[in-house]
Amino acid sequence: MKAIAWHGKHDVRCDTVDDPEILNPRDAIVRITSTAICGSDLHLFDGMIPTMQKGDVLGHEFMGEVVEVGARSTLRPGQRVVVPFPIACGRCYHCSKHEYAACENGNPAENQDIGREGMGQPMSALFGYSHMTGGYSGGQAELVRVPFSDVGPLVIPDDSIPDEKVLFLTDILPTGWMAAENAGIESGDTVAVWGCGPVGLFAVQSAFLMGAERVMAIDHFPHRLELAQRFGAETVNFEQTKVYEALQDMTGGIGPDACIDCVGLEPTAPSSTT
Amino acid sequence: MADAPTRKTRDDAPPTAAKDLHADRALLAEAVTIAAPRADLYRFWRDPANLASIMENVVRIEPIYGKRSRWTVKAPGGRTVSWESVITHEVPDAEVGWQSVAGAEIDNSGRIEFRDAGPRGTVVRAVIAYDPPGGLIGQTIARLFQREPRVQARRDLHRLKQLFEAGEIATGARNRRLRQERNEDQRP
Structure with a gap:
């Protein structure tokens, strides 16, 4: 697939990379129909956010069509979804308080150390936003792996609503x-x-x-x-x-x-x- | 004359957080809160086959007899270390303690506590004491290679939490090939 990849400060390219796959039961794969560039992406572009690695796929404001689901996803192929930028498990203490951006489980254990050592508490997980937030591939790409797809994605049931009317539900609105x-x-x-x-x-x-x-x-x-x-x-x-x-x-x-x-x-x- | 107030010699913080710990012997505590029943977590912990699934450094745990088992764990420099461990005490649904047997390559002991945390579930707390191989320099090297027991204990407890709460262990990889590469990156 084609994807926007980070290669260094002020060096972002459109690369051809290998496609995402279902890795966990609650995963879904989404084919992107619309994606935005966030002001926060400028911090990555400017080299201000640490723990970026060459080849990291950017993008945390995206929506699209579900093309594949894991055994425990509640989505169905063909559904149109808007995907919020925090990757939240929906089951931990913070998720139970609807504090999804503080989810304790989305960030892999081995990626939590960086935030913990640097700031006292680990970061939660985000799409396409450095390795201290999980090292997840983002949605400025043709396809994206969406973990915990039964929690974040919002299904848009009405096909007559254009992407532009709902895309901003990912982050900025x-x-x-x-x-x-x-x-x-x-x-x-x-x-x-x-x-x-x-x-x-x-x-x-x-x-x-x-x-x-x-x-x-x-x-x-x-x-x-x-x-x-x-x-x-x-x-x-x-x-x-x-x-x-x-x-x-x-x-x-x-x-x-x-x-x-x-x-x-x-x-x-x-x-x-x- | 009123009695002079008795001065406490120590505060209420856990002794594992004390500043004056013995420098040659590492002592640490890591705690995690898991939204799951205490008995379920205890039962999971008591099965060595389960532990290997959440502990990234453990190569294998082989039962010997009774309460003895042999642990083989990854170490810096692509090495492994191995020792025999014996369960010294167990309180069902509450605590398991262990001690390495005499002559272990890394002398270590500790306990895992399971404590009710009301509506938040269960606090699982690991207290580990060990003689760092190579003394303090060895400990620094281990830390550089992410083989430091505190970091490992913290990660292992978080994977246990992910497994019980989220039902799966989170990975940031995009596909199987990249997941494999990431796992190899963690190797020293």
């Missing part, structure tokens, strides 16, 4: 949604969102769905601010405006009820907070 959820938004709140990339734009929409009355969207790319405005946000361009002063004034001196940082790991723009 739930990330923005959870950011808003963690902010404890109450009805009538004013919410400030830093960063109007895809996660920020989903956080803006989520905040409104959770009852926010006003959302201030902060960025410096006019096209991103335009999108935020289209979703109902009031825009603040930190290159033209002193953000703190603007927010204080726009909220009558109280300040926003909730602030959400959707800027991410690598970009820095000191003037966006002052």
Whole structure:
């Protein structure tokens, strides 16, 4: 199959690699119909995330058609599925609390040491995101092996829904949604969102769905601010405006009820907070 | 005059986590919580055939007689080490203790505890004491080659957890060929 493989810092290639196979009873093989590039993939591209190996297949935002299943998968060949990026067993303590991104069993035992030694606790498992998160092949490929396929994949029963309407359920929409959820938004709140990339734009929409009355969207790319405005946000361009002063004034001196940082790991723009 | 408060000589932490352990003899504890009944885990642990499936370093466990068995385990440098082990005590569904017999290449002893953890299942805890071959330098080398007993114990307990909770042992490999390569990578 063809797959996007990592070869080093700023060196990502489209390779021909051998196909995935069913290895465990709960596995499924999915033929990819749509896949996205995440902002997080830039960290791999930039060589910022350790424990990448030459030939690692990238991609953790993908969907497709089930082509093969293991004996204990609940999926059927032919089903259309969206696959969330964390690989979760569904049976451990954290999974029982719906904290799938902290699953204790998805990451192979021999890959858990790295996170444990470096950060005190092991990482959970993710698709296509280095060996400290399991060393799983990702979905920027024609085919992917999906472990614990009875837990993560969402079956899309309606063929009339195009991929573009559901693909973002893999990562970027739930990330923005959870950011808003963690902010404890109450009805009538004013919410400030830093960063109007895809996660920020989903956080803006989520905040409104959770009852926010006003959302201030902060960025410096006019096209991103335009999108935020289209979703109902009031825009603040930190290159033209002193953000703190603007927010204080726009909220009558109280300040926003909730602030959400959707800027991410690598970009820095000191003037966006002052 | 009120009695002077009695000062505790030690805190409440497990002694295996103490800073003043004897440097020549390694002592470690690793614990894992498994959402499964204590009796099921104990029964699994008592069958040597099962242990070989979760312990990546164990080459074989051969029963000798009674409570004695011979363990052959991978060591750094492509070697194996072998010793005879005897079960010193067992409390059904709760604890198994062992001790290597005199003259073992790696003198070791320990116990596996199975403790109820309420709705979270069972805590399985391994306490292992051993004389590191080659002293502290040997221990460092073993660590480099991932043959360090603490790392091994932790991984083995996690595979036990995966098997009981997830019903399978997780692998990040894409197919059989790559799984084989990964297994060989773990070899020293």
